[in-house]
Amino acid sequence: MTDPALLRNFSIIAHIDHGKSTLADRLLERTEALSPREFKDQFLDSMELERERGITIKARAVRLNYIARDGRAYVFNLIDTPGHVDFAYEVSRSLAACEGALLVVDASQGVEAQTVANAYLAIEQGLELIPVINKIDLPGAEVERTRQEIEEVIGLSAQDAILISAKLGVGIDDVLEAVVRRIPAPRVRAMKSARALIFDSWYDPYAGAVGLVRVFDGELRVGMKVLLKASGKVGEIAKLSYFTPHEEPADVLSVGEVGSVAAGIRNLADMRVGDTVTGADEPAGEALSGFKELKPMVFAGLYPVDANQYEALREAIVKLRLNDASLVCEPETSQALGFGFRAGFLGLLHMDIVQERLEREFGQSLIVTAPTVGYRVRTRDGQTVVIDNPALMPEAGEIDAIEEPYILATMHIPGEYLGAVMGLCEARRGKQRELRFISPKRAILVYELPMAEVALDFYDRLKSVSQGYASLDYEFLDFRVNPLVKLDIKLNGETVDALSAIVHRDKAYERGRALCEKMRDLIPRQMFEVVIQAAIGSKVIARESVKPMRKNVTAKCYGGDITRKRKLLERQKEGKRRMKQLGRVEVPQEAFLALLRVGD
DSSP, X not given: OOOGGGEEEEEEEOOTTSSHHHHHHHHHHHTTOSOTTTOOSSTTOOSHHHHHHTOOOSOEEEEEEEEOTTSOEEEEEEEEOOOSGGGHHHHHHHHHTOSEEEEEEETTTOSOHHHHHHHHHHHXXXXXXXEEEEOTTSTTOOHHHHHHHIIIIIOOOOTTOEEOBTTTTBTHHHHHHHHHHHSOOOOOOOOSSOEEEEEEEEEETTTEEEEEEEEEESOEETTOEEEETTTOOEEEOOEEXXXXXXXXXXXXXXXXXXXXXXXXXXXXXXXXXXXXXXXXSSOOSSOOTTOOOOOOOEEEEEEESSGGGHHXXXXXXXXXXXXXXXXXXXXXXXXXXXEEEEEEESSHHHHHHHHHHHHHHHOOOEEEOOOEEOEEEEETTSOXXXXXXXXXXXXXXXXXXEEEEEEEEEEEEEGGGHHHHHHHHHHTTOEEEEEEEEETTEEEEEEEEEHHHHHTTHHHHHHHHTTTOOEEEEEEEEEEEOOEEEEEEEETTEEOGGGXXXXXXXXXXXXXXXXXXXXXXXXXXXXXOEEEEEEETTEEEEEEEEXXXXXXXXXXXXXXXXXXXXXXXXXXXXXXXXXXXXXXXOOOHHHHHHHHTTTO
């Protein structure tokens, strides 16, 4: 049991690639948490995908022992959080487990979108922020400009910001001393009931659902019966541990301490991030604040390339959900793609990560349909339904109004790319809310944008028009009524359900025409004509056709009456007509993958 006065719980906040994981590595080295033989770069990023992309996906907590300049032995709990906007809720819960945070800013790039978003999350939680300016060794480092940006954009005094180079290990001692001096110790309250916050969870095949917790009141002991407030599940603590970063068993976790709890709960969905663990015999009257149900924002279909692999994909999704409770999956059937699943994700990065993990860790070959968002449809009989699959949209005559989700997008961009980025936002039906310059060369642009316009390839286009310099952060705003229609693609009169989309009426013609033209190029010629149509309800708005392969049936006619040739041509025409009625158009797999990207 550690004296709470000698405990410090803190996190590191930074934009992607500003040096968060590298600083964590230096802190592990300096506190001798790892031997030189065990050490590897990005130590806390245990997933191969995290290392490859340079991002943090799962939260981690590590206990560090540090003897300060005042001679006292302190215990630090470094809580490593995800940085991406898709995981903003997990970040907020990880920050709620801390008393302070290191705000790391790259001296060459300055303050960027996610730095601001996560800094505001920390300020809302009442955390003590310590500004740290990293990469001062780079030739392009502009320390004074970065200091000024921290003060102007975040509103945090940066005169005493710590200057470091995490790569070279410069200034690491100053960071550790600042943690001791400036981050407050955990508060001890006179409460009998135990209360602990779950800020991460995972599935262990032997122990079941395991929660990573911070104890706020009382203590957790091995053998103690506990209650999870949000899910109502009761369990008995079989194992307590903390990480140094290697797992070390513990008998007790007391006030201010951070560790893992295994209480015999089998389902990960019951061990929810943000939930409160309390004693079952003497439960706390109030749960710790901030818990909310996670709802998916982006939806897509997951289908096996080979229809025989459906069972293997189902098993892979079940196993993946053991460690990712935020993934929502339901079986669905498509005429074009066969059996598959409709999956809901927290955002586009989450979708990308799930796809990569299914392919890498479980060896699945996937077709992922174009991402869509959840629309609220008000019907004429007064009902409101949420539609995440265009194929399930009610008939046009039954719909009173369609509401689509909007987000507030904040972009940090160099001034020379401002016009191009504004043009991109306007083309995506954006409405400008704010534009301000934080320095003569950098601007912050805030737009209200429909989520559907961002869900396709907005981030890629933003990086393209700004040559990679723009950064994006967004938050959900509200639902708004817009003139939206369901666009169907038909082959010889038969609707291809997997290519249906919900689009703005003004963009329907453009999107339908682009899809028809692309399909004309991709669908191989058949023995009969293939008619490709884009339609809104019964109204066709674009049409293309794939010409049939034609045998020269008049080749054997060497002269004679013209009626002989006409008779042969008429017979061929009749045969083609019959074939068109009976024949079925197969869309090749490669063509289908290319179609899902058209007009994105």
